[in-house]
Each structure stands twice: as C-alpha cells, then as structure tokens.
Amino acid sequence: MKIDKLDIEIMDLxxxxxxxxxxxxxxxxxxxxxxxxxxxxxxxxxxxGQLMLTTLVENYPGFPEGIQGPDLxxxxxxxxxxxxxxxxxxxxxxxxxxxxQSSGGQEDADYASDPxxxxxxxxxxxxxxxxxxxxxxxxxxxxxxxEKEKIGRGVSSCAPCDGAFFRNKNVIVVGGGDSAMEEAxxxxxYANEVTLIHRRDSFRASEIMQKRVKENPKIKIIFNTEITxxxxxxxxxxxxxxxxAVRDSQFAVRKxxxxxxxxxxxxxxxxxxxxxxxxxxxxxxxxxPNSGMFKGIETDEKGFIKVREHTKTNIDRVFVAGDVHxxxxxxxxxxxxxxxxxxxxxxxxxxxx
Amino acid sequence: MSVVTLSDSTFEQEVLKSDTPVLVxxxxxxxxxxxxxxxxxxxxxxxxxxxxxxxxxDVDANPQVAGQFGVMSIPTIMIFKGGKPESxxxxxxxxETFKNNIDSALAS
Numbered sequence: 241m242k243i244d245k246l247d248i249e250i251m252d253l254x255x256x257x258x259x260x261x262x263x264x265x266x267x268x269x270x271x272x273x274x275x276x277x278x279x280x281x282x283x284x285x286x287x288x289g290q291l292m293l294t295t296l297v298e299n300y301p302g303f304p305e306g307i308q309g310p311d312l313x314x315x316x317x318x319x320x321x322x323x324x325x326x327x328x329x330x331x332x333x334x335x336x337x338x339x340x341q342s343s344g345g346q347e348d349a350d351y352a353s354d355p356x357x358x359x360x361x362x363x364x365x366x367x368x369x370x371x372x373x374x375x376x377x378x379x380x381x382x383x384x385x386x387e388k389e390k391i392g393r394g395v396s397s398c399a400p401c402d403g404a405f406f407r408n409k410n411v412i413v414v415g416g417g418d419s420a421m422e423e424a425x426x427x428x429x430y431a432n433e434v435t436l437i438h439r440r441d442s443f444r445a446s447e448i449m450q451k452r453v454k455e456n457p458k459i460k461i462i463f464n465t466e467i468t469x470x471x472x473x474x475x476x477x478x479x480x481x482x483x484x485a486v487r488d489s490q491f492a493v494r495k496x497x498x499x500x501x502x503x504x505x506x507x508x509x510x511x512x513x514x515x516x517x518x519x520x521x522x523x524x525x526x527x528x529p530n531s532g533m534f535k536g537i538e539t540d541e542k543g544f545i546k547v548r549e550h551t552k553t554n555i556d557r558v559f560v561a562g563d564v565h566x567x568x569x570x571x572x573x574x575x576x577x578x579x580x581x582x583x584x585x586x587x588x589x590x591x592x593x
Numbered sequence: 594m595s596v597v598t599l600s601d602s603t604f605e606q607e608v609l610k611s612d613t614p615v616l617v618x619x620x621x622x623x624x625x626x627x628x629x630x631x632x633x634x635x636x637x638x639x640x641x642x643x644x645x646x647x648x649x650x651d652v653d654a655n656p657q658v659a660g661q662f663g664v665m666s667i668p669t670i671m672i673f674k675g676g677k678p679e680s681x682x683x684x685x686x687x688x689e690t691f692k693n694n695i696d697s698a699l700a701s
Contacts, residue, residue, distance in 0.1 A: 285629060286685040292625050310625045329629070331687050361687045392666035392683030401624055404653070405665045474663055520665070 260374035262289025264562025264579035266316040271583030273323035281327040288313035334359040377527035377563040386470035394476025399426035415524035421449035428458040551582040601657040609676040618649040
C-alpha cells in the first residue's frame, strides 16, 4: 500500500510550483516551462495581481500606446499556458516544508521522495521539488476608525472597478505616489470633484503623473493632511481630517462653502482637525507584501520576504520573486524580471541536483 | 440549476418573493474582478442544485436595485432569504466564504 502512495506522489510531483499569477509568477512560469520543467501555478481566486485593478499601463516595454492592465495579464497568462504551464485559479493556504529541513537538516535531501507540499483552499495538496513565492502585495488600508466596515460601501482601492458608482459625486483619493495619481485621474471621468489628499507636502509620484494631476481642473490637492476617521451610517458620508501646518505655508480651507486661504496661526495652532462631507474614498497609500501565510520563511519587519542571492529565501528550494520581496521598485516590469531570475535559478538548481 | 439573469423589474418576483434562499451576483461588463467571481457563482449553482436560486444582475443595465441595497463596489454577492438580505460579500472571495454563507442561510 505504501508503494501505491509513493507512485501517486511521484506522478503528481512538479519540478516547480509557483504561488502567484502576477507579472512575477507568470513570467517565471513562461521560463520554467520553456526549460521543460513541469510547472504548476497556484494562481489565486483573484488571479493576475495588482495590474488587474488598473487601466492603462504606459510603462511596460513593448507597448508604445500603452496596454490595459488586465489585457497585459491575460496575455502573460496565455503565454505561460501556451508553453505548458498548468494554472489553477484557487487560493494557496499552506506551505509544508520537507521534513529533513524542519527537523534540523540533512545533507542531500531527496527532494523527489520528500517534496515541498502546497495545500490549496480546495484542500488539495500538490508536491513540488522547488517553489517560487510570487504572491505580490495587496492594498494597504488607512487603518482608521470607520474604514474597515465601509470597504465596498464608499471605501475602495480600485477606481477602475468602482468609479462608475460615483458618477457626479465627490470623492477623495489618498496617497502621493503614481497609483494615487492614476486613481485620481480615473475618478475625474466619473466624479464631480476629486480631492487628492497627501500627508506630506509634496508627491513622490513621477513628474509626468504629477503634471497631469495638477493640470486637471477637476482635481483639488490638499497636502499635509491625513484622514483620521471615516464617518457615516451605512456608507461613507464624511471624513475627519487632520491638517498639519508646516513652516509658514498657507493652505486652503473650506469655510462657509468657500475656499479660503488661512495661515496656521489663524487656524489656531499647529494642526487643524476638520471635517469634509464626501461620497467615496479611494485609498492608494501603498501595498503590503503577501507573506503572512508562509510559516518559516524569513521576512523583514514590514513583511517583505528576505532575499538572498537575488532569488533565494532562507529555506533551501524555496525561491521568491516580485513585490513580495521588493520594497524598492515595485514595477510590473521589475516583477517580471524577478520572475525570470527566480525561474533561471530554479532551472540551475534542478540541473545541479 | 442554471443561473437566472435578473433585471430591476424581475427582482421583486425572483428574489424577494422566492421560497428558497437567493444568491445575487451584482456585476458589470467593465469589472475585471467580477469576471473572476462569475465562474465560482456558476459552480455554486451546479453544486447546490435547487436548494438555492442563483442569480446575476448587471448593475449598468439595472441601477435601481443595486442603489436600493447600497451596492457601491462590485462584485457584490448578496444572499436573500424571506425577502431580506441575509449576508453581503463584497469583492472577490474564496469559494469557501460563499459556501459558508449559503450554508448558514440554509441552516437558519
């Protein structure tokens, strides 16, 4: 009976299991399949990663006119599948490391009889000689009172998804990077007025995106301001804001339905707490790496997986690629590059065994 | 069972007056995450057979009902029982979440 079980396991043994189906995961899959490695991609119920929540991607090489994020991901998926990758749209739930490693480590671990096991939300377990973690990052929320229960009730992280529900309404976009600029610009297509709120006194977004935002008459910018609470019964109705006055700069305040400019002194101190009626809040303050579910894989204090030699984790045979380890670049093209690197290292590793 | 396509005008009859619990998938053509949920919804319709009625509603063509129930983000999946919303699930969810909510609607 034991032999039967072993047979089944060997039949189902993948050379590499890739967890994640964003640019990193799918690029890795294209490379591993082309290297003739039996490849399984645990794509996730929400396959495709962050680009599925965007519109026009203008900085991915090869598309002079830009390409829609979801179209780019569909093309990447098709390419990986074309070369033989098996992609399943289920969520990853558990990674079980080989016994040799968890029990202290033996030299020459036999990866065929002692594979890494990956369990999905359908309670199916797959075995891989190697694993590439490419789970990317998810929206970082503001983490203020009133936010969590209003996600989907006025609080959103995806202007292209939810924008249409805010036709002729007033919305806030929070953040100072490229994604905040994009969300604000997308929202001008639907909303009456878009207020872009950022906690610092300048944006970190690229010049071209900042220029577009600043030139758009529908967008109003408020610097040095944070949302401290989201108010409303069943949906977003109002926000509480804290504006910090830096230096002597004046800032605009809405008073008696008019925009007036006041100095910090006139406002009575270093910071101003005020409220603003609003219909929707689009949060674009960054992303959090999806690393929490990997027990035993080392991360830094922010949750980014610690990477060694560009593609390796602290566990032998477990590789990593993309935004789940990349706190610096976070681009579709860098994620794809990291996916390629991890795939090449997997190939090299398996050749050497 | 197959998935029933709803409109603002058929909603009351198909959902509020239904004898069995009803799952409503609020979606729209432009919504990418909705396209990930739809196959799951169809699987649920197969798996639960006639225990529940599985329906879908295009919010672009039918803004009234969506507005009435405060749908501001799609996909939103609602389960109705006895003419009232029993649970609301916003965004793409694992199939388990849908099943758990359906099961508790069937059990109560």
